[in-house]
Amino acid sequence: DRPQEPVFVSKGDEKVVFNVPNNYLADRYKPIGVQLANRFGEDAGERVDVKQISVPNLGEILDLPRHANFSLFIPKHRRLAGKLINIFLGVRTVDDLLSVAVYARDRVNPYLFNYALSVALLHREDTQDVDVPSFIRSFPDKFVDSAVFVRAREEASIVPDGSRSPIEIPKDYTASNLEEEHRLAYFREDLGINLHHWHWHLVYPFEGAIEVVRKNRRGELFYYMHQQIIARYNFERLCNNLKRVNRLIDWKAPIKEAYFPKLDSLVSSRSWPSRVSNQVMSNLNRETDQIRQDVDDLLRWRDRIFAAIHQGYAVDESGNNVALTEFEGIDHLGNMVESSILSPNRSFYGDLHNMGHIFISYIHDPDHRHLETFGVMGDSTTAMRDPVFYRWHAYIDDIFQEFKSTLPRYDVGQLDFSGVEVKGIQVQSEGGRPNMLNTFWQQSDIDLSRGMDFSPRGPVFVRFTHLQHQPFTYKINIENKGGNKMGTCRIFLAPKNDERGNPWRFRDQRLMFIELDKFTINLKQGQNTIQRSSTQSAVTIPFERTFRDLETNRPQGGDELAKFNFCGCGWPHHMLIPKGSESGTACQLFVMVSNYNDDRIEQKIEGSCNDAFIFCGIKDKMYPDRRSMGYPFDREPRDGVNTLQQFLTPNMRVQDITIQFSDRTFRPRSTMTN
Ligand code: CUO
Known part of the structure; x- marks a missing residue:
């Protein structure tokens, strides 16, 4: 019963070379413009002509040196970013934007440039179909152990493309267990x-x-x-x-x-x-x-x-x-x-x-x-x-x-859904025992060559180890005593006991609930059985999307293309379920079906990258749930409620489950596909 393993697919990077107007080059490159064009143009897969426009005045933006670090938390840096974003938003056409971006690229701090351009691409009407490389591929140094780069450089300069083996990032590299x-x-x-x-x-x-x-x-x-x-x-x-x-x-x-x-x-x-x-x-x-x-x-x-x-x-x-x-x-x-x-x-x-x-x-x-x-x-x-x-x-x-804590408590009427009763909950992991979630370590590979500026080119894969869980299904039985209606199914998980091993008081446990999923359901009169897969979670995005470059795995159709930047937002699916422990961590799975009439927002969200809306909202739309975020756990409980059981109304139910961690590491089945 070997767990399913995701396969990471990457495409070799085809070089694109820009034909740049000579006055765009930084002063020191101007005398060697032709040489540079020849050198970098040699093995170009594609050449793109950059339109000459009157160059923008970058002014203060250049105050941040090219080799400095950049932070949005620093007010001055934010101001510079705001200026550059406005320049990128202000030009009339995509060709003009490309031109300004090429001009700025060689002058502006690279982090600042990348941030401002990403924001502009995300917010311009006419760039909704433009590729933006995954941030980890542009700046891998912000994510992985620096020791990797020395080895990557060695690998890339000695071993030809095709025979390179992935460089493994150790699981523990920032400290020891003494800490x-x-x-x-x-x-x-x-x-x-x-x-x-x-x-x-x-x-x-x-x-x-x-x-x-x-x-x-x-x-x-x-x-x-x-x-x-x-x-x-x-x-x-x-x-x-x-x-x-x-x-x-x-x-x-x-x-x-x-x-x-x-x-x-x-x-x-x-x-x-x-x-x-x-x-x-x-x-x-x-x-x-x-x-x-x-x-x-x-x-x-x-x-x-x-x-x-x-x-x-x-x-x-x-x-x-x-x-x-x-x-x-x-x-x-x-x-x-x-x-x-x-x-x-x-x-x-x-x-x-x-x-x-x-x-x-x-x-x-x-x-x-x-x-x-x-x-x-x-x-x-x-x-x-x-x-x-x-x-x-x-x-x-x-x-x-x-x-x-200053807000009115939810009374029973604001929690209950009359006539609707959750009768049973079961979770089933693939190949596992009922009401048990299984976690383990998994290795995955990612190509970081784009962010490493050395030759010869070609993919350089890094192998890292991360938490993973076995996919599972929720099966929820609901009795509806009234006519056909719609409900919102809200699923949360919390540890069953506090750090001393005692049952929680509700007012502490409510802050421990992590949201796992939320979706709309149709209820017919009588018994209903809802099945939902863990992979459908509205909190997470799939592994491939967390790491992909838009160019790889690019979906078809203009509307799909619009979504990359926004759709990169979402909790990584491999972290949906906490690690648990080898002895098994006791948890409580909470399911609530609320009245959709009180939750609904009237809008069309089809095809709008809405699959991780719980943390990220939906691009250019209203947040698709009228309730306060975190409902029903966002407030202190009504009088007399001291435990989770006392909090429950018939449209809610709690199921004890266990998270069983296994200290095994699954290696990637397939590492790289060009
Ligand atoms: Cu403090 Cu996300 O880091 O806000």
Whole structure:
């Protein structure tokens, strides 16, 4: 009963060479323009003429050196990105965009360039069918052990294309088991999780043109997606005999967790800074980044945010009250805490979450005396690798929970679905036992050659090890005593016991529930049996999509092409189910069928890349569930409810299940296909 293994397919990269107007070349290349064209044009599969237009004034954008690191959390960098995005959005045609992009490519910092171009391609009407390479293939150095690149270079220059063997990234490379936090490295350093996080922040930028930032319920989604990350992380911690993560609440105390990322930037040829144990945040004064901020500013912003929560309203820049209402309040609060330009008052409520990332990421060099750049917390691509990320976001989530605790509790009428009763739930893993989920290690290969600038060309595969689970099916029996109707089936999972092995109190367990799936069902009168496969989850995207280049696996049809950037957002499917343990982790699977009439949003979403909408929404659409995100667990329970059992109404049911981890590693069946 060998588990199914995904096969990663990649296509050899056909070279495309641009014919560039000579005045586009950087000054030092101008005298050798013809030589360069010949050298790079030799084995080109395709030549593309670049139209000559009047070149844009890049101005301040060039202030960020080409070999510097780039972070959206740094206000100056955001401003530069905003300018470049506006240039890319402002040109009239696709040919003009190509021309401006080619001109900028050789002058602008590559991370900044890639980010701005990705945002522009995602938001221009006329570029919905343009290829964007997977971020991990453009900048592999942000995702994998730097030791890989030396070996990759060796492999590529000695071994001819076709006979190269994959370079294995060891499963444990950032620390040893002496460090207990290292038990979670498989989660924190997972390539798919970090790609998801980068994609989420690409799709939901917090600054830039208003039409780019203003997306339906984006503040609420900031809260919910990160709340679920913390719930998932806590779940994994319990599986690994660790307590739930401690909020980073005292910003002047030493931070116990250390982190040594072992990433080198191929752009700057520098190592990402590490953080030793017990570092303390201090006031920042970094001229180069134009950052001057005191830790006390964070305290002031925090107090103002808490005051707004307890008053029930924020105050905008003109002095008007912005009510923090039962449904929309969380959206304002998300924008306020993150913060985004949709914050009711950014100068008053500040930039708490973003600046927290910055303070932590400069903890080793707050005044730039050592000329060091930011640590992994300073970049959404790498932040989730660091244990402190979860401490910071646990704190941020606690603010949102403070707000949620001020809201009216759901009464039975807001939870029940009259006449509908969930009678039974069973999960069945392929080839496994009923109500048992099976997890194990899996190896997969990915071609990273695009991001490695050395010859000779051809694929260079890296083999990494990640968590995986056996596919499974939910079988849900529902009795409907009324006529035909529609329902929304909501599936969550939580550990059955707390870290001491005791049953949870509901008010703690509700924060531990991770959402696994949500879908609409038709109920006929009488008995109904719903079957749903784990692979259909509306939280995750398939493995191939997490890693693919748009060019590989490209689906057919113009509409399909539109979706890459957005569709790259989604929790990686291989991380759908927490690891569990070898002795078996007891869990509770929760299923609720709510009344679709109270959930529905009238819109057409066919073909809109809607398969990971729970964390990512749907491109250019409303969030497809009218309920508050996290419903029914987003609020404190009604009076008298102390346990999950007491919370249940007939349209809900709980099934005990076990996650059984097996410490075996499955190797890829097929590694590379050209
Ligand atoms: Cu996603 Cu702090 O928002 O990283």
